[in-house]
Amino acid sequence: MINVEGKQISLMQFILLIHGVQMGVGILTLPREVAEKAGTDGWISIILGWIISTVCSLLIIQIMQKQPNGTILDLLSVYFGKWGGKIGAVIIALYFAFFTFVMFTREALFIQAWILPRTKFVFLIILLSIPTYLLARNNIQILGRYSVTVFFMTIWTIFLFLIPMKEGQFLNLLPVIKEGWLPIMRAVKTTIFSYLGFEIVFFLYPFLQKKQSASIGVVIANTLTMFAYLIVTIVAFTFFSPDEIAKYNEPTITILKVIEFQFIERLEVVLFSFYLFVMSTTVVPLMFMSVYSTSWIFGKEEHTKPLFWFLVISIVYVFWFPPSMNISTTLKKMVQELSIFFAYAFPVCLWIYVHIHGLFKGRVSK
Amino acid sequence: MKRRFRLFLFIPFLLLLTSCNYQVPLEDTTITFILGIDLDDDDNLIFYESSPVFNKGAKAQTETYHTKADTIRDSRKYFDSVTSGEVSGAKIQVLLLGKRILEHEDWFPILDTMYRNSNFSINTRVVVVDGKVSDVIYYEPPSNAQLVMYLKSVIDKNYKRTRTEKVTLEELHTSFYEKGLTPSLSHVKKDKKLKVIGTALLNNRGKYVDTLDLRESTLLLFIKHKKKHPISYTSITIPTKNERGIFHKDDLSFTVQNVKTKIKTSYELNKFKYDIDISMSVVILESLLTIDMKSDEKKIRRIIEERLETEYKDLLKKIQDYKIDPIGLGLYARAYQYNHYKKVEDNWGEALSEADINVSVKLDIIGMGAINDTRR
Numbered sequence: 001m002i003n004v005e006g007k008q009i010s011l012m013q014f015i016l017l018i019h020g021v022q023m024g025v026g027i028l029t030l031p032r033e034v035a036e037k038a039g040t041d042g043w044i045s046i047i048l049g050w051i052i053s054t055v056c057s058l059l060i061i062q063i064m065q066k067q068p069n070g071t072i073l074d075l076l077s078v079y080f081g082k083w084g085g086k087i088g089a090v091i092i093a094l095y096f097a098f099f100t101f102v103m104f105t106r107e108a109l110f111i112q113a114w115i116l117p118r119t120k121f122v123f124l125i126i127l128l129s130i131p132t133y134l135l136a137r138n139n140i141q142i143l144g145r146y147s148v149t150v151f152f153m154t155i156w157t158i159f160l161f162l163i164p165m166k167e168g169q170f171l172n173l174l175p176v177i178k179e180g181w182l183p184i185m186r187a188v189k190t191t192i193f194s195y196l197g198f199e200i201v202f203f204l205y206p207f208l209q210k211k212q213s214a215s216i217g218v219v220i221a222n223t224l225t226m227f228a229y230l231i232v233t234i235v236a237f238t239f240f241s242p243d244e245i246a247k248y249n250e251p252t253i254t255i256l257k258v259i260e261f262q263f264i265e266r267l268e269v270v271l272f273s274f275y276l277f278v279m280s281t282t283v284v285p286l287m288f289m290s291v292y293s294t295s296w297i298f299g300k301e302e303h304t305k306p307l308f309w310f311l312v313i314s315i316v317y318v319f320w321f322p323p324s325m326n327i328s329t330t331l332k333k334m335v336q337e338l339s340i341f342f343a344y345a346f347p348v349c350l351w352i353y354v355h356i357h358g359l360f361k362g363r364v365s366k
Numbered sequence: 367m368k369r370r371f372r373l374f375l376f377i378p379f380l381l382l383l384t385s386c387n388y389q390v391p392l393e394d395t396t397i398t399f400i401l402g403i404d405l406d407d408d409d410n411l412i413f414y415e416s417s418p419v420f421n422k423g424a425k426a427q428t429e430t431y432h433t434k435a436d437t438i439r440d441s442r443k444y445f446d447s448v449t450s451g452e453v454s455g456a457k458i459q460v461l462l463l464g465k466r467i468l469e470h471e472d473w474f475p476i477l478d479t480m481y482r483n484s485n486f487s488i489n490t491r492v493v494v495v496d497g498k499v500s501d502v503i504y505y506e507p508p509s510n511a512q513l514v515m516y517l518k519s520v521i522d523k524n525y526k527r528t529r530t531e532k533v534t535l536e537e538l539h540t541s542f543y544e545k546g547l548t549p550s551l552s553h554v555k556k557d558k559k560l561k562v563i564g565t566a567l568l569n570n571r572g573k574y575v576d577t578l579d580l581r582e583s584t585l586l587l588f589i590k591h592k593k594k595h596p597i598s599y600t601s602i603t604i605p606t607k608n609e610r611g612i613f614h615k616d617d618l619s620f621t622v623q624n625v626k627t628k629i630k631t632s633y634e635l636n637k638f639k640y641d642i643d644i645s646m647s648v649v650i651l652e653s654l655l656t657i658d659m660k661s662d663e664k665k666i667r668r669i670i671e672e673r674l675e676t677e678y679k680d681l682l683k684k685i686q687d688y689k690i691d692p693i694g695l696g697l698y699a700r701a702y703q704y705n706h707y708k709k710v711e712d713n714w715g716e717a718l719s720e721a722d723i724n725v726s727v728k729l730d731i732i733g734m735g736a737i738n739d740t741r742r
Contacts, residue, residue, distance in 0.1 A: 174700075174702065241547070247539075266456070
């Protein structure tokens with residue numbers, strides 16, 4: 001169905017691609033968002049969110065096993081016909097394009113807010129576009145290698161969060177389950193968004209070399225993400241008082257501001273610059289999915305042109321309408337509403353459909 | 367496509383040029399190291415800033431200015447107009463607050479920009495000045511050291527020896543918003559010399575209530591910072607009542623090697639009950655008591671324990687009378703008696719003032735020194 005020759009990804013690349021997409025700018029605001037809803041019990045919500053996202057990722061694998069040699073686009077055209085597939089591809093391309101655009105601008109907004117407050121927003125987008133273009137025009141294997149490199153290059157940053165932990169007040173976490181389960185459940189709605197990104201499995205699956213370990217792969221990817229979120233959130237909860245944490249917009253960065261060595265101050269600027277790599281592992285694969293779907297609609301292998309135009313349109317758009325942090329947050333909320341359908345509801349429905357379809361087919365052939 | 371791509375490559379180089387506009391050589395900046403805020407006699411806010419001079423030939427090491435203004439940002443206008451360089455607030459090390467400010471409630475929002483603006487460091491030490499801020503900020507240390515270094519090391523040293531609290535902007539923010547804790551700050555005063563006089567206690571609206579002297583601060587910090595141990599050098603002197611002559615003060619000093627504090631929280635008869643167990647291991651450093659060190663170890667231990675217990679009782683009574691909670695006992699109430707705490711959290715000081723607090727001190731004398739006694 002599709003040519004995977006020379007584009008295959010290993011299990012490690014598969015895991016870290018998913019994990020890379022999941023870990024994005026969300027981690028900067030996650031402790032606050034969770035604390036607003038569930039207080040210091042928010043870490044339970046993170047674990048519950050992990051369960052939900054893992055189940056959905058496993059469902060996606062189950063679906064993809066039906067058509068192991070194609071992406072979701074090929075699968076849709078098998079089940080819903082050529083035009084069904086095309087319509088699906090348009091929706092998916094638009095979804096990923098919107099998702100990418102929001103993440104891309106959000107990344108630039110955080111850079112502007114914390115590192116380069118005097119640089120014009122459109123310049124940041126142009127500067128970010130260049131490496132993004134160079135990466136995303138390649139095939140999925142290159143993206144996989146990039147994610148692996150970035151992961152091992154930046155994994156140490158998470159341990160820096162353990163430094164402020166010695167000043168932390170563990171009493172803040174007690175008692176566990178302060179106000180009952182209701183607020184915790186409410187916060188799960190926030191935390192499941194932070195696991196978004198596993199839906200790229202829809203595209204990654206056919207490229208995976210050892211398909212039998214796909215399920216283990218998604219579980220590991222989700223677990224890695226969960227641990228990263230859990231460390232950051234628990235450090236934030238012990239470090240800040242539960243009464244004050246909601247006052248900081250990006251508590252994750254504020255924690256880093258406190259770390260100071262004899263030879264370096266304002267470590268958050270250094271670390272945040274480093275974190276750009278991590279953010280790029282979110283944006284680049286998402287962008288790739290969007291332009292891949294676009295070129296699939298037109299039946300082309302090459303996706304450089306749609307990528308080029310996507311970036312140009314983004315630059316032109318932010319030139320005329322530079323988004324503010326508030327607009328970006330509204331857009332992010334829209335993406336999240338959409339993704340409830342795409343990443344959580346859609347796999348469940350499709351899984352049921354595919355299974356019922358399979359049952360009928362079985363009967364007919366009998 | 368290839369050619370277009372090459373054109374693309376030029377853009378970063380062009381963009382790099384734009385950053386040259388904002389280059390700031392060190393000589394041309396005025397880096398504020400100390401920021402002071404005070405009220406004058408007519409209750410106008412006065413802002414002080416002190417910055418080092420990097421010019422080699424300059425006579426003075428620091429430049430200090432002050433102005434009347436509404437806010438920190440507002441004062442910047444004036445500072446910009448009198449200093450030669452661009453004023454930068456990114457490296458403020460010490461924030462001096464006049465005691466007169468703290469005598470009013472809700473002064474905290476003045477500091478808004480220091481938290482809002484990501485340029486500011488939130489590790490700035492916050493220090494209360496007894497008297498006028500101008501006395502301190504215009505003070506020239508006799509050792510010719512930079513005032514900021516001097517202030518910083520005085521506070522850090524005293525904090526290390528658990529004699530005063532060291533509070534950064536970030537910690538101040540925490541203690542301000544945390545309902546089960548009231549802020550406490552290091553307190554300095556300038557008489558002939560600049561000195562640390564103890565720990566200033568504020569109530570939950572930020573109003574100044576009292577200052578603990580160095581002895582009391584030590585006792586407070588023993589309970590508050592459970593993690594700060596072992597304390598390498600803290601001596602407590604215990605004067606006893608019967609003084610015989612000029613030299614026989616019956617004093618006893620020791621260093622505390624290790625402190626362990628256990629705080630138990632319970633709720634009985636509509637009030638909170640705390641059992642605070644403090645166990646210390648100490649080394650005796652000085653003893654003018656008429657006691658035989660070897661045979662009367664138990665007696666010495668008892669004397670010290672009783673002494674400390676009464677001092678703790680006085681300290682806690684003081685805290686309860688002021689309806690404040692510098693120790694953070696509210697955190698324990700929240701952690702272990704959440705439902706009861708939740709009802710009173712907005713009036714925690716009130717609730718704590720009615721609480722029963724029992725302190726017991728357990729001493730472990732691990733060293734007596736090199737001699738038995740100095741009596742004849």
